[in-house]
Amino acid sequence: MDKIIQEFDKRNMKEDLPSFKVGDFVKVEYLIHEGKDDRVQPFVGQVIKYSGHGVRRTFTVRRIVQGEGVERTFPVHSPKVVNVTVRRGPNKKPRRSRLFFLRDRAGKAAQL
């Protein structure tokens, strides 16, 4: 990629990124606009993938809501992602970088 673009992107990136890995159970604090106020809406789940590089980097969090799998993808550098805190790590360190196999599993088997 062009150096000018890399340098430009740096200015749009967050400097202190919360560190979390694929497999971690995280709480993503996401700003939503409600009426007049902004409010932080948490999304709690397991990180199943990272995607992209630089400013375009995103991560996807999966959780089970009422027996149905829900996934949400957040841009890492988005100003709306206020904070990401790691609740706990995985029980067993994942051997792959993308945990898509969790989608085919249910209940106890879906634990990692």
Next chain:
Amino acid sequence: MSQHKFLLARKKGMTQIFREDGTVIPVTVVEAGPCTVTGLRTPDQDTYSAVQVGFVPAKDKHVAKPQRVAAEKAGVPAFRRLREFRVQDTAPWEVGQEIKADVFEEGDVVDVAGITKGRGFAGTIKAHNFSRGSETHGCMNVRRPGSIGACAYPGRVFKGTRMAKHLGAVRRTVKNLTVEGVDLERNLILIRGGIPGPPNGFLEIRTAKTGSN
């Protein structure tokens, strides 16, 4: 008529920026200017009014003699790229004046012209979005164009029939793009959306002809 603004630029590539509300905007980063006014065309002399601007200073050996002599006469350095932009009146410009990225500002609507990426000699599938033949049932039509006409009547192939051709590497203008930001220090302009041409491709940016400004 609002003031006509124009600039020569070089495409750097695409990236994305975040608005304050979190919206992601795809932008093309463009190295715009500084350009120098190298000549003026006036109705008296040239039957039309235009401003000639140059971009990217060039060594003497890279400039053909007519352009080199013209630059010397005008008292400006020689440039790799010269373009004329038609204006209603050349009064606001003078030879030697520098035009920088700050002629544009955020929210401006612009047209951007560039030379599209060349695709070489391309078949009908790439060039005209044709379909290929069946992959099974013994079909031997791999990427053929199919029928290009009837038989004894008309006895010829109609003009304009879509066939394989040299694709790309032609001038194209994308209209009504929004300027999303200007960085005068680094001579950068951010333009929302895609722009024709490869990275480092040469571009002309001007106030949109039809868009609302």
